[in-house]
Amino acid sequence: MPGPADYPLLEQLAAPADLRGMARPQLHALADETRRFLVHSVSTRGGHFAAGLGTVELTVALYHVFDLERDRIIWDVGHQAYPHKVLTGRHRELGSIKQKGGLAPFPNRAESPYDVFGTGHSSTSISAALGMAVGAALQDQPRHAVAVIGDGALSGGMAFEALNHAGTLPNDLLVILNDNEMSISEGVGALSKYLARIIGGRIYSSLREGGKKALSQMPAIRALARRSEEHMKGMVLPGTLFEEMGFNYVGPIDGHDLDALVPVLQNIASLKGPRLLHVITKKGKGYAPAEADPIKWHGPGPFDPDSGTIFKEKASGPTYSQVFGQWLCDMAERDPAIVGITPAMREGSGLVEFSRRFPERYYDVAIAEQHAVTFAAGLACEGLKPVLAIYSTFLQRGYDQLVHDVALQNLPVVFAIDRAGLVGGDGATHQGSFDISYLRCIPNLVLMAPSDENECRQMLYTATTLQQPSAVRYPRGTGPGVAPVEALAALPVGRGVVRREGHSGLVVLAFGTLLTAALQAGEQHDATVVDMRFIKPLDTALLLRLAAQCRGLVTIEENAVAGGAGSAVSEALEAAGLCVPRLSIGIPDRFIEHGSREDCLEAAGLDTPAILARIQHWWGRLAATHGPSS
Numbered sequence: 327m328p329g330p331a332d333y334p335l336l337e338q339l340a341a342p343a344d345l346r347g348m349a350r351p352q353l354h355a356l357a358d359e360t361r362r363f364l365v366h367s368v369s370t371r372g373g374h375f376a377a378g379l380g381t382v383e384l385t386v387a388l389y390h391v392f393d394l395e396r397d398r399i400i401w402d403v404g405h406q407a408y409p410h411k412v413l414t415g416r417h418r419e420l421g422s423i424k425q426k427g428g429l430a431p432f433p434n435r436a437e438s439p440y441d442v443f444g445t446g447h448s449s450t451s452i453s454a455a456l457g458m459a460v461g462a463a464l465q466d467q468p469r470h471a472v473a474v475i476g477d478g479a480l481s482g483g484m485a486f487e488a489l490n491h492a493g494t495l496p497n498d499l500l501v502i503l504n505d506n507e508m509s510i511s512e513g514v515g516a517l518s519k520y521l522a523r524i525i526g527g528r529i530y531s532s533l534r535e536g537g538k539k540a541l542s543q544m545p546a547i548r549a550l551a552r553r554s555e556e557h558m559k560g561m562v563l564p565g566t567l568f569e570e571m572g573f574n575y576v577g578p579i580d581g582h583d584l585d586a587l588v589p590v591l592q593n594i595a596s597l598k599g600p601r602l603l604h605v606i607t608k609k610g611k612g613y614a615p616a617e618a619d620p621i622k623w624h625g626p627g628p629f630d631p632d633s634g635t636i637f638k639e640k641a642s643g644p645t646y647s648q649v650f651g652q653w654l655c656d657m658a659e660r661d662p663a664i665v666g667i668t669p670a671m672r673e674g675s676g677l678v679e680f681s682r683r684f685p686e687r688y689y690d691v692a693i694a695e696q697h698a699v700t701f702a703a704g705l706a707c708e709g710l711k712p713v714l715a716i717y718s719t720f721l722q723r724g725y726d727q728l729v730h731d732v733a734l735q736n737l738p739v740v741f742a743i744d745r746a747g748l749v750g751g752d753g754a755t756h757q758g759s760f761d762i763s764y765l766r767c768i769p770n771l772v773l774m775a776p777s778d779e780n781e782c783r784q785m786l787y788t789a790t791t792l793q794q795p796s797a798v799r800y801p802r803g804t805g806p807g808v809a810p811v812e813a814l815a816a817l818p819v820g821r822g823v824v825r826r827e828g829h830s831g832l833v834v835l836a837f838g839t840l841l842t843a844a845l846q847a848g849e850q851h852d853a854t855v856v857d858m859r860f861i862k863p864l865d866t867a868l869l870l871r872l873a874a875q876c877r878g879l880v881t882i883e884e885n886a887v888a889g890g891a892g893s894a895v896s897e898a899l900e901a902a903g904l905c906v907p908r909l910s911i912g913i914p915d916r917f918i919e920h921g922s923r924e925d926c927l928e929a930a931g932l933d934t935p936a937i938l939a940r941i942q943h944w945w946g947r948l949a950a951t952h953g954p955s956s
């Protein structure tokens with residue numbers, strides 16, 4: 327087991343400013359230590375891995391050249407920022423990343439002054455860095471603003487909106503394109519192909535080959551030529567897209583070659599206006615298993631660093647993502663109109679099998695949630711049945727498209743909303759806390775929340791039978807273990823199911839995942855318990871029937887209380903003129919930080935004991951006020 331003695335440079339590093347005074351051999355040694363440290367640290371608890379291995383040299387070079395006490399460096403998405411955390415005084419805590427109370431999964435302004443902008447969702451870095459560059463200029467502050475963005479994140483529309491703006495401004499902005507030709511899966515799209523053409527460009531290659539031959543006998547000159555090659559390329563290559571957009575384009579250069587990176591960064595830092603440095607890196611660099619399979623090593627669990635074996639979590643049944651993936655394959659087999667769409671989340675959304683079996687009906691649209699939604703709308707216009715697999719947190723990006731392009735035109739797009747509710751280690755940026763609130767106010771939309779795996783499958787099927795937009799929101803991980811029934815049967819829309827008849831006058835309405843806790847409360851208090859299934863349309867008939875007879879009504883959901891399913895119930899009661907004591911249990915009005923999914927549920931007061939205690943307390947007080955039930 328490696329210890330502090332194995333990382334002497336990291337141990338001595340008091341502040342990132344120490345890197346500025348380091349000589350080149352020390353920088354090399356530090357990069358080597360950082361990489362070894364990452365392998366060891368992530369192997370113990372898991373975390374984002376392959377992307378960070380690819381940014382080791384870039385981070386070392388950046389922090390040697392720039393002054394982090396003054397300059398602003400923003401890591402887009404931030405999953406590749408582990409070397410940044412290590413080199414900015416947090417290496418001893420890195421093993422706690424994503425765990426409860428540990429380091430945040432992504433850069434976080436509350437965690438370190440060197441995390442100058444919180445990230446997690448992609449494609450924000452250029453906008454934020456431009457804002458900082460303009461802010462510095464308006465306040466006469468001489469500081470650099472740098473955005474480091476991956477080729478995957480560059481596919482997000484916001485990145486282009488920012489380039490479009492920055493290219494016309496005089497402000498000093500440096501964009502570093504960290505190009506490893508990968509998103510989580512393989513890079514897709516025309517931009518990805520364009521970048522590949524730059525790297526493999528015929529002009530670039532032939533110059534390089536010719537030059538190499540001519541200079542092979544003269545090592546000193548060859549080294550010099552290699553450095554000036556970057557400049558030459560800039561001149562010889564036809565104007566790049568970035569040049570056309572007003573950026574001074576430099577590159578591509580090898581992002582693992584510290585000796586090339588440092589002088590290029592020094593030079594480019596001295597230039598003015600918008601600049602873009604294109605660096606080529608390898609995802610998983612320096613750890614053979616991750617280099618060989620960067621998709622598998624994007625965010626592994628704990629692993630054995632020597633053998634490269636990732637320890638498997640004990641599977642207690644299929645995850646909801648797998649239930650979705652299986653359902654989509656089954657549907658595609660029986661219905662040629664089904665089309666599956668993902669904004670760059672093939673693996674996470676359970677679409678690997680579908681992409682293999684139905685490649686002609688599978689679309690990875692890159693990290694482009696807005697486009698994904700409107701693309702689905704277009705397909706629906708042509709009579710196809712688009713199913714958009716999207717995480718709750720990322721659907722936030724496509725909100726206007728959902729309202730304006732899908733719902734307003736009443737187009738039958740199916741939204742399979744994964745990671746709805748609390749997600750765990752990815753923390754506050756990724757919690758699916760809000761989708762019920764932001765969806766249930768949209769006319770025409772049917773919104774469902776399954777309480778188990780089979781209900782999820784049947785709801786997805788129900789969605790495809792509708793002539794209007796619909797969404798099924800399901801959580802991360804596994805459910806209670808109800809095996810999905812192969813046969814598909816549409817559920818009656820807007821109908822809940824009474825799961826327990828009680829006699830105490832207490833009614834518990836569960837919306838989705840937390841039905842198990844609701845049933846336990848039912849047992850404790852002899853309550854009536856309903857699996858509501860639909861948030862919209864709400865089963866108002868059932869609700870009003872129960873409300874007319876009950877003495878207290880509790881709603882439970884894994885969504886923000888504000889505007890959530892409980893609010894829908896209150897609105898329906900109010901509209902009917904019914905006044906029933908109400909308790910809404912859901913995610914409180916604050917961001918829930920990282921931890922395991924169980925930790926997050928606990929932090930939100932949504933673990934079973936907390937739910938039971940709240941109901942007990944509330945119902946006890948109510949009974950004391952109003953006396954025993956008649």
Ligand SMILES: Cc1ncc(C[n+]2csc(CCOP(=O)(O)OP(=O)(O)O)c2C)c(N)n1
Pocket residue numbers: 377380403405406446447448475476477478479480506508509510609669670671693720723
């Ligand atoms: C808006 C948004 N959509 C999807 C994701 C999920 N995601 C995290 S990293 C990533 C791939 C990023 O690729 P790239 O920027 O090239 O970085 P690399 O991992 O290749 O270094 C994706 C899709 C996200 N973080 N934000």
